[in-house]
Amino acid sequence: LSPEGAQNQVTENKKSNPFVATSLILIFIVLDVIAFVLVLLLLRAYWESKKSGKRDERKLDIENNKDERPLEHHDDSLNRGAASEERGKLEFFSEERGFELGDLLKASADALGKGNFGACYKAVLGNGTSVVVKRLKDLAPSTGDEFATHIRALSALKHPNLLSFLAFYNNRDERLLVHRFARNGNLFDRIHAGRGENRRGENRVPFKWHSRLQVARGVARAMAYLHVNSNSPTAAPHGNLKSSNVLLDENDMPRVSDYGYSSIISTSAAVQRMAVYRSPEYQHRRRVSKKSDVWTYGSLLLELLSGKASCLSYPGGERGIDLCNWVHVAVREEWTAEIFDAEIAAQRNASQDMLKLLQIALRCCEKSPEQRPEMVDVMRSVEGIAARESGDDESSDRSSVDDHSGSTNGSGISVEYNRKFVSI
Numbered sequence: 001l002s003p004e005g006a007q008n009q010v011t012e013n014k015k016s017n018p019f020v021a022t023s024l025i026l027i028f029i030v031l032d033v034i035a036f037v038l039v040l041l042l043l044r045a046y047w048e049s050k051k052s053g054k055r056d057e058r059k060l061d062i063e064n065n066k067d068e069r070p071l072e073h074h075d076d077s078l079n080r081g082a083a084s085e086e087r088g089k090l091e092f093f094s095e096e097r098g099f100e101l102g103d104l105l106k107a108s109a110d111a112l113g114k115g116n117f118g119a120c121y122k123a124v125l126g127n128g129t130s131v132v133v134k135r136l137k138d139l140a141p142s143t144g145d146e147f148a149t150h151i152r153a154l155s156a157l158k159h160p161n162l163l164s165f166l167a168f169y170n171n172r173d174e175r176l177l178v179h180r181f182a183r184n185g186n187l188f189d190r191i192h193a194g195r196g197e198n199r200r201g202e203n204r205v206p207f208k209w210h211s212r213l214q215v216a217r218g219v220a221r222a223m224a225y226l227h228v229n230s231n232s233p234t235a236a237p238h239g240n241l242k243s244s245n246v247l248l249d250e251n252d253m254p255r256v257s258d259y260g261y262s263s264i265i266s267t268s269a270a271v272q273r274m275a276v277y278r279s280p281e282y283q284h285r286r287r288v289s290k291k292s293d294v295w296t297y298g299s300l301l302l303e304l305l306s307g308k309a310s311c312l313s314y315p316g317g318e319r320g321i322d323l324c325n326w327v328h329v330a331v332r333e334e335w336t337a338e339i340f341d342a343e344i345a346a347q348r349n350a351s352q353d354m355l356k357l358l359q360i361a362l363r364c365c366e367k368s369p370e371q372r373p374e375m376v377d378v379m380r381s382v383e384g385i386a387a388r389e390s391g392d393d394e395s396s397d398r399s400s401v402d403d404h405s406g407s408t409n410g411s412g413i414s415v416e417y418n419r420k421f422v423s424i
């Protein structure tokens with residue numbers, strides 16, 4: 001119905017019947033409104049599908065290895081800042097020192113993704129070694145020396161379940177961290193890839209209870225280790241624990257990454273983007289502490305157990321659910337069985353252990369920080385499940401908690417930190 005046609009008909013009808021003319025005008029207006037709403041709905045559906053596809057597209061790009069340009073070509077500013085005459089050297093923290101900054105920039109590289117604190121690239125060096133280069137952004141104002149001191153302190157933390165630092169680069173324009181590449185990607189993708197709306201899960205490798213428990217145990221050890229070696233009463237030793245910051249090596253052993261950033265990132269960026277700032281105590285009292293880390297660990301356990309995406313894991317938290325709240329409601333309403341991911345719920349011989357892990361998670365997610373357990377106690381509870389499940393006695397299981405840099409006093413947690421040995 002064209003506007004001219006409608007107008008002519010209206011003029012004709014006006015002469016014969018004023019009621020018919022008014023009805024035609026009304027119909028014309030209603031049709032216009034419906035068309036407008038339809039266009040709006042279509043635009044919204046297009047926008048939503050683009051957003052949900054982003055993560056998968058990024059993964060696909062990496063898997064297909066489409067972009068193999070040298071690192072320096074991925075980012076012009078990286079090239080400009082680092083290729084100048086006075087660009088300086090990498091500082092190494094490990095035995096693997098067979099490369100220099102120039103080798104890194106020329107190595108064939110893939111963009112792994114942009115996180116909250118910078119972009120990550122996987123670079124393959126001439127000798128075939130794969131490393132990850134993280135280019136930091138939104139740093140707190142600090143001198144190069146302050147930054148270097150902080151990174152050196154972080155690199156002294158050595159534990160089999162922490163992602164270690166290989167080297168770093170520090171000049172006025174550019175700050176880069178170099179880590180080992182974790183071959184099996186991150187825990188978020190391990191839990192959620194190939195499932196959910198619009199996905200049929202054809203390529204999904206099932207993530208069974210035993211592997212999930214192994215991850216829960218490894219992350220608890222890494223977190224307890226960080227807590228034992230942190231002296232600050234006001235900071236969360238990790239600060240940003242979430243499933244995308246738990247990387248999996250070739251044996252699916254977890255390596256916790258992105259720890260200790262709170263003092264190198266600007267306060268506003270930290271408050272907006274770090275996981276601990278979403279804890280109940282930050283909402284009410286504007287304070288975070290070690291117990292905020294315990295809360296993030298509880299949320300991670302709930303994600304592992306339920307297979308549901310947590311809003312902590314999504315950038316900006318714009319998707320996913322508040323798992324702590326959801327599970328508390330589920331337990332109150334007595335539909336606990338609904339909590340467990342279908343992929344593990346069928347493993348009936350492990351159901352008691354799943355319930356135990358759920359109880360630990362709920363204690364970690366207590367609203368009041370004072371009521372949450374200490375991270376070391378959480379680790380011991382999770383190890384209790386592991387020892388029973390594998391039939392090992394506790395002492396033999398404990399040996400794997402040891403770090404690689406020194407002896408322990410029997411608790412299994414120790415560290416060489418600033419050349420002083422601290423243990424509990």
Ligand SMILES: Nc1ncnc2c1ncn2[C@@H]1O[C@H](COP(=O)(O)OP(=O)(O)OP(=O)(O)O)[C@@H](O)[C@H]1O
Nearest residue numbers: 112113115116117120132179180181182186244258
């Ligand atoms: N050492 C690594 N090995 C393998 N993949 C890595 C490594 N480091 C980072 N990644 C991957 O690179 C991507 C970007 O990581 P990054 O840490 O920058 O962001 P994020 O974890 O998504 O968010 P945030 O910045 O809040 O930690 C993620 O998919 C992450 O799993």
